[in-house]
Structures are given as C-alpha cells and as structure tokens.
Amino acid sequence: MEYQNLHTELKDNTLYVTINRPLKLNALNRQTLQELAAVVTYANETREVLGVLLTGAGEKAFVAGADISEFADFDIEQGAQLARDGQNNVFNAIESSSKPFVAAINGFALGGGLELAMACHLRVASENAKLGLPEVTLGLIPGYGGTQRLTKLVGKGRAFEMIATADMISAEKAEKIGLVNYVVPASELIGTAEGLLSKIKQRAPQAIAAAITATNAAVDAATNGYDIEIKAFADCFGTADFKEGVSAFLEKRKPSFTGS
Known part of the structure; x- marks a missing residue:
C-alpha cells in the first residue's frame, strides 16, 4: 500500500514504519492517523510481520504533537469525535495489536507523539529526546489516552505533574520514572529497537x-x-x-x- 505520510518497509519479519513529515516535525494530521490505522490492520493481518518498529523521519522529532490547525475551530461534539476516532482506530489499536510495537523515539515526543509512543508496547529513546504533554497550554488535556497511559506507566503524582505543568522531561528522566525502557545514543537507537524485536521474534x-x-x-x-x-x-x-x-x-x- 502506498502512503502519503508514512514510509514502510517489511524486512526480516519486522515492519519498519517511519512517520515522514519532517518539515512539520512529523505532527499527526488526519491523513497520518488514517495511514497509521491502516498500518496496524496490515500488521495484524500479515503473518510475515512479527513486530513493528515505529519512528519519525529526521533527527529532530519522533512526533512533535498533533496538527493543531486541523481542530482549531472544533466544538465539543467534534472534539469528542476527534478523540474517539483517534483512540479507537490508532492508539488503542496499537496497544491491543497482536504484534509487538516498539517506538524508537528520535527527538521530540510531545502531545499526541508521546501518546503514540505510550501506546506502543516498548519504548527506546535517544539521549537527545524530550518528552511531554503540553496540551494544557492550549486550554486542552491529552485526548488520545495520555492521561490514562501515563498514569499507568509512571504513577498518578508524576503523571499529573507532567500534564499540569506541561514541562518536557529528558530521556534520562523518562527512563528513571519508567516512561521508556532504554535510553541510548542516537546512533544506536534503531539498532537497540531492532535488538529487542530480534529477541521477541525468536519466541512463539x-x-x-x-x-x-x-x-x-x-x-x-x-x-x-x-x-x-x-x-x-x-x-x-x-x-x-x-x-x-x-x-x-x-x-x-x-x-x-x-x-x-
């Protein structure tokens, strides 16, 4: 399948998925979310896929958030639909996928980007990565499962602090509080993620x-x-x-x- 905003490659039973909007810091727009939903379905239905490695194009960002311009004029009903569709079709779909997803966080993972990483089963971050949920600075809260998954990963107190202050944290701190599994130099990021999937692919x-x-x-x-x-x-x-x-x-x- 051809994608507009994703680059995909199936190699050695790993589906490599790169969000490819580097000029927009790989922000999640409607088209990208639709394509991610299609990727999850493809991974689940394809026997050759034993794992998925998800990352962002370029060196600056995994995903620096959602494309705010697409929902700037939404009302309550449209906001509910935005969150519901995103959670059901992408974020919850990744979390409940029968194939393991590993996020290789190569820079900023903010807002919907951090929510996307948290939906994955494992997270590896480069040393320069910055993670955060800045939605309250827009008069919003995380809407793609961020309040729930962050709380489950790091505990209520730390989750509320990150959400309420909108502060970004370093990759080192993210590892310390259990938000990511590993922090490695940028040059080792993909290799480390591949190593995790390599072990998993040997199992039933x-x-x-x-x-x-x-x-x-x-x-x-x-x-x-x-x-x-x-x-x-x-x-x-x-x-x-x-x-x-x-x-x-x-x-x-x-x-x-x-x-x-």
Missing part, C-alpha cells in the same frame, strides 16, 4: 500475542486480569507452537515456531 508468535492480551488486562480496571491470563494461558495449549516449544526443550534444541 501466538504466545507473544497472548502475553500482550494478558499484560494489557493487568492495567484495565474493567477486566479481571487473572481470568484473562488463565484463558490466554489455556489457549496456548491448543497451538502447534506449544507442542514445538516443549519438544524442542525436551530434545535440547532451538524451537522453530510457525505462529500456528
């Missing part, structure tokens, strides 16, 4: 999908995470990969998983 794909479902349930107040885990655990017993994994263990060899 259906088990990875089950782990995503179960860990998501752990922070979902509307579900019983233990019950979700029991079902996801039990379902793994019906997969060919379970049989292969056990056979490989008993035979002292590396497993060859097929995702079935």
Whole structure:
C-alpha cells in the first residue's frame, strides 16, 4: 500500500514504519492517523510481520504533537469525535495489536507523539529526546489516552505533574520514572529497537500475542486480569507452537515456531 505520510518497509519479519513529515516535525494530521490505522490492520493481518518498529523521519522529532490547525475551530461534539476516532482506530489499536510495537523515539515526543509512543508496547529513546504533554497550554488535556497511559506507566503524582505543568522531561528522566525502557545514543537507537524485536521474534508468535492480551488486562480496571491470563494461558495449549516449544526443550534444541 502506498502512503502519503508514512514510509514502510517489511524486512526480516519486522515492519519498519517511519512517520515522514519532517518539515512539520512529523505532527499527526488526519491523513497520518488514517495511514497509521491502516498500518496496524496490515500488521495484524500479515503473518510475515512479527513486530513493528515505529519512528519519525529526521533527527529532530519522533512526533512533535498533533496538527493543531486541523481542530482549531472544533466544538465539543467534534472534539469528542476527534478523540474517539483517534483512540479507537490508532492508539488503542496499537496497544491491543497482536504484534509487538516498539517506538524508537528520535527527538521530540510531545502531545499526541508521546501518546503514540505510550501506546506502543516498548519504548527506546535517544539521549537527545524530550518528552511531554503540553496540551494544557492550549486550554486542552491529552485526548488520545495520555492521561490514562501515563498514569499507568509512571504513577498518578508524576503523571499529573507532567500534564499540569506541561514541562518536557529528558530521556534520562523518562527512563528513571519508567516512561521508556532504554535510553541510548542516537546512533544506536534503531539498532537497540531492532535488538529487542530480534529477541521477541525468536519466541512463539501466538504466545507473544497472548502475553500482550494478558499484560494489557493487568492495567484495565474493567477486566479481571487473572481470568484473562488463565484463558490466554489455556489457549496456548491448543497451538502447534506449544507442542514445538516443549519438544524442542525436551530434545535440547532451538524451537522453530510457525505462529500456528
């Protein structure tokens, strides 16, 4: 599929997705969100995709926020629709994807950009990255799940401070408070993200999908995470990969998983 604002490449079972609006610091406009929604669907439906590496074009920004000009004149109803569509079609879709998403944060991750990174399952940041949710400076709050995901990742006190002050934090502090998994030099950013995906791709794909479902349930107040885990655990017993994994263990060899 051809995209206007994304560059995609499938290589070694990893789908590389680059948000490609460097002159706009990769800001999320309506077209980009639609294309990201299509990418999530493609990743979920394509067996060859075992993981997704998401980053931004250029050296300045992962995503420096949403394209404010597109919603400057919105009313309450339009604002609700904007948030609902974005959350359902992109941010929640990434978080609940059966394929792991790794965000490689190569600069500013602000507003919707940080929300996009938080929707991913793992986050690696370059040393020069700056992260923040500045929406209150516009008379808004985060609308793509930022208040919820940030609170779950770093705790209520730190989340409220970041949101209410609108301050950016350094990559080093983001790692310290659990907002990102790793901080590395910019030259090592993509390689580190690839290394994480390389490890994950060696594991059973259906088990990875089950782990995503179960860990998501752990922070979902509307579900019983233990019950979700029991079902996801039990379902793994019906997969060919379970049989292969056990056979490989008993035979002292590396497993060859097929995702079935």
